[in-house]
Amino acid sequence: MNYSSLALALFLPWLVGWLTLTLLSQRSAAHNQVASNLGFALPVGTALLYLLLRLQHLVRGEIQLTASLLALACLALALATTAVTRHRRLPELRPVAVTTAPRQTLWLALILLLLIGHLTLVTVEILYRPVYPWDAWLNWMYRAKAWFYTAAFLPMDSPLDWKAGNSSALYNVAGSHYPEFVPGLALWTALALGQWSDTLVNLPTLVCGVALALALYGECRRAGTSAVLALLAATSLISLPLLGSHLALAGQADIWMAAFTGLGFIKLIAGLRAGHTGPIAMGLLLILFSALVKLEGLAWFCVALLTLALARYPRLASAALLLAAIVAGIAVAAGGLYAELPLLGGIGLKDDRVFVPLLGDFAVQGGYLLDDYWSNFVAGSSWHLLWPLLLLSALGAIRLRGSPLRRVVPAFLAAFTLAQVLIFGFTEQGQWAEHWTAINRLPLHFAPALVFCIALVAHEYMAQQRAPGKREIAVPLLGGLALTALICAVTLLRSAGGEEQAALRFDAAQLNMVSGGGYLRDGAGVINRFDNSIAVVTTGPIELDARTRSIASVATISDNYGEGRFFWRRGDTPDEFYSVSLGGHGRHLINLSAEPEWRGQIIEVGLFFENGWNEPIRFRELALLPSTTGQQWHLLMRAWHDLPLWSQRSVHFLAEGPAAPMLSPALLMVIWLTATAIIALLLPATRSRAVYPILTCALLAWAALDARWAAQLVKQTGVTTERFSGKDRNYLDLGDDRALYQLARAALAIKQHTNAPVLLITPDASLEFEMLRTKYHLLPSPAYVHWGKPMTAADMGYELAILVTANAEPGQVEQHIQQFQERFQRRHGRRPVIVQRSAAGVLFAFEDSASRLQKRPGDA
Structure with missing residues (x-):
């Protein structure tokens, strides 16, 4: 492997992007912020790299690493020479002075350590784990790997063309229509490395994570925020669990959409706030280029234009939206309204399909998604407190007086929300929201801009309000905490079962092995043989009313990382099996009342194990427990540290563990934040400075959730290094x-x-x-x-x-x-x-x- 050329291939596009932005921004001293330019340099540089590779392939019919590196080096030299000639010197590579106060320095050091910690854990995952997500190796990396061996952007047909015998391409892939930017970057990395590596081809994703943090920090500083708030914003973005999963489980295009779309909207918002045309133009260009990353980029460009219109011409844009809604209503009532536009395609409604120029046509289909949004945005583990904080920021922005944010932030959030409603609420794409695949991944594209909005609103309020005393912060904070504890206690009491029931316990000797093989040792069952990579132990026939015992306790011990599941059968559907993941090995509590299929008469329960590394699995006990207040409390405590390891679904949403209490950790923190905000806004003594107790509560609640998430990442990193250390990293630890x-x-x-x-x-x-x-x-x-x-x-x-x-x-x-x-x-x-x-x-x-x-x- 050629690590020196790999380092050069990762560095040169970034350098070209930085020199380009530096050359464009030297006219204003305020634009010499190194962090912002470095952050935005990566999407700019990789965009130029992709265009260069496409041009080389068009001219020569192949990709040559040496020629590409030489072209990048010459371009960097030309940009540097132009900058020196025009301005006599390059800008100094030093950040704007931040602070000299010891307390501020301590905060900066702590936050920076947290940011570095998150990126370090991501780095370990990238270096050890092969390309993991399903769509990553199926589509994005499949094309990159095929291109690497041919050193060319070969076209690919769909499998349907191959089946029909109409194939004209050497390869076929399900996503043959996908844009080529992401596999192009992987191709570039593999060419520089000199061989295909299922781990190192994802290094550009790690660089992308660093660039996102730098860009958000730099733009917050340009907007006038303190260094602490800017670094908090950058760390909050990187610590979002869903964004972290896309960094760690690299290979998909969504993280690059966040780089182009998310950072593009940051520039757009910053330009609208400051009234400068340059950042607006740059933001629109970045968002437009995202269409070369994923096809959704065209839709996001429409969102950007709507944001621009609502912020600059709110009355005209609102009237246009109202007119569009009226026309849509007429089209629905009339059964269709359709027209062909030159070069752009159809527009309107025809045959129960809506036609959008450039984007295609979609089946009209309604759906109820509020429960899905609640589960993912509020009660789930994917976003920490991003969405509740965003709602508070939107309400706060409306109340800002004399600030451009009063129009800009609501305009952006309104355009973003409208896009979500139209895409998922009225078209066939809603099925991907119901399945929890796209409901989180599409908003991830906007994550940097969403965090930027929260930071800007917080900055504006802190600039307008003087800092309160400790008492004015403590009273709403502790009041909100007390109210949260009261709600939690009432919920635990109400969730307890009625009549007290004895626990139903099955030790290892009472469980029957119906698939696989093993033996008993020291009171524990040992599985050392798997049939077709699975082993099943069961209680055999039982009779149990599901309402009497709705908590399962399972104890397993193993170095075998195959998935374990608790399963059951019901009397009304004896041929159907229902199951829930154990969430790893160890002692686990499973809240079966959260499973809709745990009802009626239960006729069998058992455990199902998949073979991971051919290591034995030991199980000691399976117990069915009644739902008491004590058990509900144990479920709540378990939920804080019982998160499952990575799965194929982790790039779609971060699942809760098997404990699944009625009040998830994220929901508890949302209740605390909401209660604190209400108390702070109602109390006369704190109403005029409510932003400080609200932000303090948000910081503490976010830190609690992030400590939970960071502990899980440390655990996951240990498992990953153990699974893949010293092993051939070309295959996954899944199945066969x-x-x-x-x-x-x-x-x-x-x-x-x-x-x-x-x-x-x-x-x-x-x-x-x-x-x-x-x-x-x-x-x-x-x-x-x-x-x-x-x-x-x-x-x-x-x-x-x-x-x-x-x-x-x-x-x-x-x-x-x-x-x-x-x-x-x-x-x-x-x-x-x-x-x-x-x-x-x-x-x-x-x-x-x-x-x-x-x-x-x-x-x-």
Whole structure:
């Protein structure tokens, strides 16, 4: 690996971006803020890099690292020379003086340590964990990896084109229509490194996180905030759990949308606040470029134009929105209203689809999403206190007198909210909100600007109000805390069950193993064998009224990091199984009353374990407990430190642990903040300086939630380093990914024609993950994933085939092999010959190519 060229590839675009912004901003001494220029330099520099790579590919048909680095170096030299020639010197690389007060310095040091701590934990995850999120390796990184081996931006077809035999491209990928910026950055990183690395290709994401913090800090300082408030804003942004998960589990495009869209809106808001055209233009350009990162960028550009109109021309923009609403109402009442615009496409409503120029058409579909927003924005663990603080800031901005923020912040938040309502509330895209996939990821694009708004409003109020005494802060703070404790106590009492019931306990000897194998030792059950990577223990038939015992207690001990789940069956649906994650190993309490399917007559309960690293699992007890006030208190305490480890859903939302009390930790902090704000605004002694107790409460509540989140990150980092330290970091610690990787490597080792695709097939439709992971592992070889019976389309020149049988019983595997061989030979006249077998699948060659290939019998 060439680490020196990697460092140069990461540094040069950033340098070019900084020199560009420096050259444009030297006319004003106020624009010599190094942090802001450095932060915004990354999106500017990476945008220039992407355009350079596309230009080189257009001219030469390939990407050459040396030529690209030389072009960047020449561009940096030209920018530096221009700056020196025009202004006789470059600006001094020193930040604006912050403070000399010892107390302020201490606060700055503490906040900076917290920020560095979060980024350090993210760094460890990036360096150790291979590309993890589903869509990252399926779409974004799949294209980057294929491009790396060909050193070119090769076009890709959709799998549907391959199935129809209409493919004109070498590769196929589900997201063939996705923009190419994110895989382009990964390609650039891999070319600089000299080889593909499933970990180091995500280093630009780490740099992106640093740039976000620098840009937000610098823009807050340019807006006049104190250094402490500016650093608090930057740290708050990086400590948002959802943003942290996108930094740690890198590979998706949303974090780069935050860089272009979020920072673009920061510039737009700053320009509208100051009345300067330059920042507004730069903000609009950044937001427009985000369309080359994800297609949603076009929608966000419309949001930016609406924000600009509402802030500059509020009456005209409001009238236009009212007119648009009236026209939409008429279109709905008339059953449609549609027109074709030159070059832009259709606009209007036709055949129950709404047409938007440049963005496409969407099915009209309504849905109720308030409960989903409540669960994610208020009661969930994804955002800390961002949304309650944003609501308070919006209300506070309206009350600001003589400040441009009175128009700017409500205009931005109104445009942002309108976009959310239209996208999720009235189109087919609402299904992604109901499934909790896009409901958090789309707002993440705006996160830097949302935090910026909170910091600006807080700054304006602190500038207008003198600092109160300690008593004026303590009274609302403690009053809010007392009210929160009262609400918590009442909730715990009300959630307790009626009649006292004895606990129903099952020790290891009373639990039956129905899948897998093991033994008893010292009163504990030990699972040392898994059937098809799973093991199941159960109580057998029982009779239980779900209302009498709604808390489960499970104790497991293991170094095996496969997922564990508690499951049950009901008498009214005996063939259905319902389950909830254990949230890791150890002793856990599970609030079953939070599960809608825990009701009626329970006829069986048990535990389900997935095999991770082939390590034994020990379980001691499974107990069903009544819901008492004491148990509810234990659930509440458990919820503070019982968060689950990373999962494939962690880039969509951060799940609560199995304890799931009625009052989640985030909801408790929201109640405290709300109660403090109400008391501070109602008390005559604190009403005129309410911002200080509110901000103090927000700071303490945020710190409590972030301590919970940071502790989980430390725990997660320990697990990640243990799982991947000293191991081949090209496969995930999920299911049979290791065996699939080894099978794919074996196929590549004997494959003669790189361009000949590999056929992937399975008789089990539930093996989508395994099939697509094998396709990813097979790169640089193209592959086609086919479900069910052998293909009926034209023969596409397959040299090898892999039959994925990860969950099949040994007898079933032989049956699947025979069926595949017979059907393929009957339909295509080519008989598959077994080359290699593994626990996850079987590698075949075909009769006309098997003699040319090196056969490797045996198990992988």
